[in-house]
Amino acid sequence: MKRFLLFLFVLLSASGAFTNVLAEEATPLADDPVVEQRLISISEEMRCLVCQNESLSGSRSDLANDLRQEIRTLIKEGKTDEQIRAFMVERYGDFVLYRPPVKPITWLLWIGPFLILLLGIAGLLIYLRRRNIEMVKTDLSAEDNQQIDALLKVSEKESSHD
Amino acid sequence: MIPEFGHYALILAFCVALIQGVLPLIGAHQGRREWLVLARPAAQVVFLLLATSFLILAWSFYANDFSVLYVAEHSNSQLPVIYRFGAVWGGHEGSLLLWIFLLSTWTVLVSQLSKSLDDFMVARVIGVLGLITTGLLLFVLTTSNPFERLFPAAQDGRSLNPLLQDPGLVFHPPMLYMGYVGFSVAFAFAIASLLSGRLDAAWARWSRPWTTAAWIFLTLGIALGSWWAYYELGWGGWWFWDPVENASFIPWLVGTALLHSLAVTEKRGGFKSWTVLLAITAFSLSLLGTFLVRSGVLTSVHAFATDPRRGIFILIFLALVVGSSLLLYAIRAPKNTMGGKFSLSSRETFILLGNVFLVVAAGSVLLGTLYPLLIDALHLGKISVGPPYFNSVFVPIMTPLLVLMGVGPWTSWKDSNLMTVVKRLWLAGLVAIVAAILIPKVMGDFTWLSSMGFLLAFWVIASGCLQIVRQAKAGLPTRSFIGMQIAHLGIAIFVIGVTMVGAYQEEKDVRMLSGETVSVGGYQIQFQGVSDEPGPNYRAMRGTFSLMRHGKVEAVLHPEKRNYFSSTMPMTEAAINAGLTRDIYVSLGEQLEDSAWAVRVYYKPFVDWIWGGCLLMALGGLIAITDKRYRVKLRKLVA
Amino acid sequence: MKAKFIIPLILFLVLVGFLAVGLNRDPHEVPSPLINKPAPAFELPQLADPKQVFTPASMKGQVWILNVWASWCVACREEHPILIELSKSHAAPIIGLDYKDKRDDAMALLANQGSPYLLAVSDANGRVGIDYGVYGVPETYVIDKNGIIRFKQIGPVTMELLNQKIYPLINELNKS
Numbered sequence: 001m002k003r004f005l006l007f008l009f010v011l012l013s014a015s016g017a018f019t020n021v022l023a024e025e026a027t028p029l030a031d032d033p034v035v036e037q038r039l040i041s042i043s044e045e046m047r048c049l050v051c052q053n054e055s056l057s058g059s060r061s062d063l064a065n066d067l068r069q070e071i072r073t074l075i076k077e078g079k080t081d082e083q084i085r086a087f088m089v090e091r092y093g094d095f096v097l098y099r100p101p102v103k104p105i106t107w108l109l110w111i112g113p114f115l116i117l118l119l120g121i122a123g124l125l126i127y128l129r130r131r132n133i134e135m136v137k138t139d140l141s142a143e144d145n146q147q148i149d150a151l152l153k154v155s156e157k158e159s160s161h162d
Numbered sequence: 163m164i165p166e167f168g169h170y171a172l173i174l175a176f177c178v179a180l181i182q183g184v185l186p187l188i189g190a191h192q193g194r195r196e197w198l199v200l201a202r203p204a205a206q207v208v209f210l211l212l213a214t215s216f217l218i219l220a221w222s223f224y225a226n227d228f229s230v231l232y233v234a235e236h237s238n239s240q241l242p243v244i245y246r247f248g249a250v251w252g253g254h255e256g257s258l259l260l261w262i263f264l265l266s267t268w269t270v271l272v273s274q275l276s277k278s279l280d281d282f283m284v285a286r287v288i289g290v291l292g293l294i295t296t297g298l299l300l301f302v303l304t305t306s307n308p309f310e311r312l313f314p315a316a317q318d319g320r321s322l323n324p325l326l327q328d329p330g331l332v333f334h335p336p337m338l339y340m341g342y343v344g345f346s347v348a349f350a351f352a353i354a355s356l357l358s359g360r361l362d363a364a365w366a367r368w369s370r371p372w373t374t375a376a377w378i379f380l381t382l383g384i385a386l387g388s389w390w391a392y393y394e395l396g397w398g399g400w401w402f403w404d405p406v407e408n409a410s411f412i413p414w415l416v417g418t419a420l421l422h423s424l425a426v427t428e429k430r431g432g433f434k435s436w437t438v439l440l441a442i443t444a445f446s447l448s449l450l451g452t453f454l455v456r457s458g459v460l461t462s463v464h465a466f467a468t469d470p471r472r473g474i475f476i477l478i479f480l481a482l483v484v485g486s487s488l489l490l491y492a493i494r495a496p497k498n499t500m501g502g503k504f505s506l507s508s509r510e511t512f513i514l515l516g517n518v519f520l521v522v523a524a525g526s527v528l529l530g531t532l533y534p535l536l537i538d539a540l541h542l543g544k545i546s547v548g549p550p551y552f553n554s555v556f557v558p559i560m561t562p563l564l565v566l567m568g569v570g571p572w573t574s575w576k577d578s579n580l581m582t583v584v585k586r587l588w589l590a591g592l593v594a595i596v597a598a599i600l601i602p603k604v605m606g607d608f609t610w611l612s613s614m615g616f617l618l619a620f621w622v623i624a625s626g627c628l629q630i631v632r633q634a635k636a637g638l639p640t641r642s643f644i645g646m647q648i649a650h651l652g653i654a655i656f657v658i659g660v661t662m663v664g665a666y667q668e669e670k671d672v673r674m675l676s677g678e679t680v681s682v683g684g685y686q687i688q689f690q691g692v693s694d695e696p697g698p699n700y701r702a703m704r705g706t707f708s709l710m711r712h713g714k715v716e717a718v719l720h721p722e723k724r725n726y727f728s729s730t731m732p733m734t735e736a737a738i739n740a741g742l743t744r745d746i747y748v749s750l751g752e753q754l755e756d757s758a759w760a761v762r763v764y765y766k767p768f769v770d771w772i773w774g775g776c777l778l779m780a781l782g783g784l785i786a787i788t789d790k791r792y793r794v795k796l797r798k799l800v801a
Numbered sequence: 802m803k804a805k806f807i808i809p810l811i812l813f814l815v816l817v818g819f820l821a822v823g824l825n826r827d828p829h830e831v832p833s834p835l836i837n838k839p840a841p842a843f844e845l846p847q848l849a850d851p852k853q854v855f856t857p858a859s860m861k862g863q864v865w866i867l868n869v870w871a872s873w874c875v876a877c878r879e880e881h882p883i884l885i886e887l888s889k890s891h892a893a894p895i896i897g898l899d900y901k902d903k904r905d906d907a908m909a910l911l912a913n914q915g916s917p918y919l920l921a922v923s924d925a926n927g928r929v930g931i932d933y934g935v936y937g938v939p940e941t942y943v944i945d946k947n948g949i950i951r952f953k954q955i956g957p958v959t960m961e962l963l964n965q966k967i968y969p970l971i972n973e974l975n976k977s
Contacts, residue, residue: 025678026673026678026680026761029672029751047548058397091834091931092936093833095831098547099551100546100551112526112529113526113529113559120519121518435806470824474824477824481817488810532819536819544831
């Protein structure tokens with residue numbers, strides 16, 4: 001019997017079973033990781049209303065905890081992301097959304113950057129074209145350059161005589 | 163008694179700054195030498211007075227002088243000495259004094275290091291800086307006096323917000339302000355040249371090292387703030403697009419555009435008006451940022467306690483300074499001569515295009531930050547603009563810029579053959595594509611976003627390597643060249659860090675009993691229990707966790723939950739095991755029933771590359787400043 | 802060509818204009834989306850006698866006020882005397898919603914300081930609070946005869962608010 005137990009011990013040690021014998025895997029805080037994932041992705045895009053500037057997902061305030069619990073319930077009831085967002089907006093207004101909804105008053109916000117970019121690039125191209133035309137106008141012809149060189153050489157000779 | 167001296171020093175500084183601001187400018191305009199030469203000495207006196215004032219405030223904190231209202235509101239006798247020093251700029255009044263002190267520091271540096279600059283220019287530059295100093299001192303003396311007394315003196319102070327009791331606090335604001343305020347020098351140079359009617363390349367050569375220096379500080383300041391938030395706030399985020407964060411980032415974007423534009427103006431004499439406009443804009447954005455943070459106009463965790471009077475004053479100051487500068491610009495700038503000719507495929511064009519992207523990015527972040535205010539001011543309701551917006555907008559705008567970064571340095575001034583450029587770059591393109599496909603596979607999950615990140619980062623790195631190889635064949639590279647390579651490399655490293663963490667970080671929220679483990683990122687983290695630890699001004703519950711891999715303990719981590727005596731909110735101090743390729747981050751949550759604890763662990767791959775990249779950017783800038791050009795040409799710049 | 806140089810100045814002045822207006826607005830004040838919408842239905846146990854329930858439907862036909870409060874809420878103490886004033890004026894009955902509170906603590910407070918409420922109900926888990934968009938206690942709603950929410954105050958009620966907004970509103974709603 002003793003030999004058998006010894007053999008078993010050696011076998012188990014070799015297989016590394018003992019390294020985990022006391023180290024049980026911790027249980028996740030959330031009951032359902034799938035629900036939790038959705039909760040995180042939804043609440044990350046919402047604002048914690050009692051905080052200065054934190055997401056609903058990150059805040060540990062009482063209200064944030066309550067609202068997250070509410071959202072968990074809604075997820076389990078099978079509501080879609082859209083419906084959950086609508087639920088929150090019905091009660092707290094657009095202010096609760098970190099991603100501004102696309103409606104007429106936010107068109108400028110969403111289109112703005114790309115509009116500015118287009119204007120910027122267009123402006124750049126126009127400016128460069130105009131500039132090159134200006135430059136061409138003031139370019140001296142080759143003949144003029146030769147004349148200038150000749151004149152410069154004359155003035156150098158004159159000044160070196162002093 | 164001593165705080166009163168601090169107050170007097172401020173009043174004196176105001177008077178002398180007024181002289182510094184007004185007389186040299188009039189002197190330069192009317193050709194009065196006696197007034198011109200007042201500039202440098204006045205700047206030096208103001209500096210000494212402000213240094214005195216600042217030191218006295220610092221001393222009041224050190225000596226726990228609670229008869230000073232500001233000290234009583236922001237400090238406490240139990241506060242460790244180093245945090246008493248950091249508390250000097252922990253509130254509105256003190257941080258504003260720091261702002262002004264640093265402005266005067268930059269001014270006196272300009273006055274000392276400008277011996278070969280002509281007197282009229284010096285007078286104008288110092289004059290403009292003097293006017294700004296005067297305005298801010300007036301603000302401090304009328305609405306935000308840090309030396310206001312409290313009689314009878316408080317027994318003890320209210321103490322500092324526990325979140326701010328951290329070494330990061332001691333360095334982040336001064337670093338940031340050095341940057342913010344440093345752009346005032348470029349601004350002053352720009353105004354001076356507009357005033358003189360002479361906008362030549364010399365101005366650009368002068369401005370460039372000062373602007374680069376300010377940019378370096380701002381880069382470091384922002385990076386420090388981000389890193390501080392990461393390890394201090396307890397949930398592993400490093401950037402929140404918070405209005406105050408944006409207020410420092412927008413000038414940075416414009417400052418980067420300015421740096422590159424100055425390069426063109428210095429080398430080729432081009433873009434003079436545009437560069438001047440950028441210089442004015444960068445500093446204006448610094449002032450705007452100051453307004454946003456202190457006026458109560460936006461909601462932010464960073465915002466100082468607000469007072470409508472202050473908001474009005476700063477707004478008026480802002481309107482005057484920026485309004486008059488832009489008016490001057492509108493009047494004088496059109497008189498500029500154009501620089502050299504350059505084609506559509508020249509380096510000038512590429513830099514200008516890069517500028518467009520940077521300025522558009524800055525404008526977009528500004529739009530997002532101010533939009534809620536806009537809508538509210540029009541009585542159209544209240545909306546919220548958060549990280550989802552900024553991420554959706556910023557990333558697409560920055561993407562083409564990264565592509566440009568790989569191409570631009572290959573182009574030549576005036577004109578370049580794009581076909582040649584493409585031929586030289588095909589290898590870089592190949593490396594980038596390979597990286598874009600391979601790395602996500604290695605990390606275990608292919609997403610288009612992460613692939614894009616690696617494509618762009620390795621494009622920049624490979625292009626840079628090819629440039630270095632090519633340059634090496636041609637001889638010793640200049641410091642300017644080395645600086646550019648390192649700075650651009652820094653950006654690529656930054657992008658890799660952001661991409662890795664964004665796409666491949668792991669997070670687990672678990673309940674742990676002593677002895678249990680949780681695995682994340684290939685590591686096992688075993689909980690060993692929590693002990694009670696007293697601290698200098700708090701009591702802590704200190705957790706012990708073993709970080710293991712393949713059964714071997716690599717490190718022991720001690721996250722804490724602290725209850726500061728001066729606050730009812732418990733603070734979480736996360737424990738981070740930092741490494742070159744990953745951080746393991748453990749945060750202690752609440753204690754649950756039956757002696758279990760809620761614990762949050764993160765595996766964050768390559769997160770330190772985010773700040774490593776910023777360090778490289780700053781290093782690149784530093785090396786560029788020390789280029790021989792600036793030392794040699796300084797002596798030659800007489801006429 | 803010269804005109805383009807004035808654009809930055811114009812843009813800036815527009816910005817300053819907005820900022821100036823913005824200084825007078827409070828970014829923390831969030832308007833409620835529930836204004837002019839029906840008051841959400843609920844059924845909660847009464848504070849005094851938990852076996853009895855209360856629903857808002859029972860208030861139909863009169864103008865009434867819903868006040869969200871709690872014994873742990875410091876700002877509620879500030880508005881308590883004002884509410885007593887309001888209840889003495891008999892302008893409209895006040896129903897108290899005891900938000901995330903312990904019954905004993907709440908009862909004790911009302912016994913000590915007097916109750917401005919016609920009756921109070923317990924919202925122990927805050928669920929009803931969420932339906933009403935409560936995020937900062939105290940909050941006060943004015944509800945009309947048809948059960949529509951007409952006004953919401955976030956934060957303590959002051960005498961000024963009573964005189965300038967609430968009394969006039971109640972008068973107006975009573976006339977219809």
